[in-house]
Amino acid sequence: MKRIAFMLVAVAALVGGLAYMAPASEQADGEAAPIFVDKIPPGYRDWRFISVAHEEGNLNSLGAISGNDLAIKAYREGKLPFPDGTIIAALHWRHVPSEENNKVFGRSQSFVAGPPTNVQFMVKDSKKYASTGGWGFGHFNERDGKPAERASLQTCFPCHQAIKSRDLVFTRYSP
């Protein structure tokens, strides 16, 4: 899921190679199949965390990946695929040095979560999102804002296909 933000950056480079994207996002009658999550799932900030992550480069982010009860249960039981109703969230913040902490450490080594950058969701609904492996994808630049432009989300599913062995979910559970 945390791939999505990178995709936003690299979308131009990627789209050319993704010939299988169109069939995945269009039905036979030309109507776009739903693959997007348009609303932020309520209460997600109270969910338990699955793990944490750090992206360098353009993303320059620290992230917390959390999940609703169904997600946590599936992770802990090691059951795949994730059941319908599973929602996984990735909250990202700018990866910033903490001058406050470094002063106490006496050296520059401490990085903390700075301003929030985006929050992303994967929602499992094997019928609604049948065309994209059962997952809907969402990206929101504000914690309670509108979804990102749909064009920028077209790359989510093709990229997440790289991790078919774990039901399209990159993040592993951290004890």
Add this chain to the structure above:
Amino acid sequence: MKRIAFMLVAVAALVGGLAYMAPASEQADGEAAPIFVDKIPPGYRDWRFISVAHEEGNLNSLGAISGNDLAIKAYREGKLPFPDGTIIAALHWRHVPSEENNKVFGRSQSFVAGPPTNVQFMVKDSKKYASTGGWGFGHFNERDGKPAERASLQTCFPCHQAIKSRDLVFTRYSP
């Protein structure tokens, strides 16, 4: 709290300068006042997260800082000092590159939580831990293991005093 692990590394260098440590950890009769948390609080892996952190250098860690309900409530309401009963946890893992993710990205930029390294706690009890600002400190090298040697915890309180303005708690809440 995440300072503690650094202290373990730098303890030799620090102890010399901490002349005020002895009065803080000893009572008039020579009995050590309790400043340590000897047991891992039950259920901490289910707590909501406060923020995330990354330490370079010897620590080389990714961390998730979480809190029990009292901690989360106090953070969200911006109330200081934290009430008795507050517990804050810092779970640390090795900061490791994700070859799996980097392969998908096409570049080396992705770091994830590797093997767990330690979990630390701050427990607020203004009477029990009166000699250390109302906080007890704990450090466990395993998720369900025994506490660290007490000597290595002697530096927790002196270091956390650097952040008196936030009731000795370094971590800020991330939305």
